[in-house]
Amino acid sequence: GIQVEQSPPDLILQEGANSTLRCNFSDSVNNLQWFHQNPWGQLINLFYIPSGTKQNGRLSATTVATERYSLLYISSSQTTDSGVYFCAVERVYSGGGADGLTFGKGTHLIIQP
């Protein structure tokens, strides 16, 4: 199956700092999503971004599908950004079948006040 590697595994920053989280994947995919799991365990979908760049407030994401990586940028971090950020990828076949999203191990982000 597809391998998904996220880096760094852990990141501690001060409030107001910027950060870049990376996701590498081992094969071509046509579905890539970023999720945030908050300290209470809720999993929230941040971006669907199989290619290109998207922005939502202080968060943005870029996927370079040909080079098999995606980046999640967080600017002006706030304590509420703390949690685990997951990248997940999937291959969807032309016949309609799919493998299901494969998740990376996540980046554990702590934003200190």
Next chain:
Amino acid sequence: DTAVSQTPKYLVTQMGNDKSIKCEQNLGHDTMYWYKQDSKKFLKIMFSYNNKELIINETVPNRFSPKSPDKAHLNLHINSLELGDSAVYFCASSQPRTSSNTGELFFGEGSRLTVL
């Protein structure tokens, strides 16, 4: 209104018991999933149903049996619970990815199962 809801949120039980977790989604999605998150936060897909039909069945002990009575519900029944089954089980739903749908995944709040 909760889009994907699971019950119960917490479940503590003894080894050998049988338990069920229920999931319902009101998003009108065709596809539902069960994911398992272990103590190291690793998320792994277990099952996927599309319009009540099983389409993904990962290598999971046959003590785990999903059931989808209709496309808005996907339940998970676990027989003969073992210590290693302790985890958080997440239900999720999406539309199949097509030219007009992105297939974004929406998760329930999770059900924390503790086997003693």
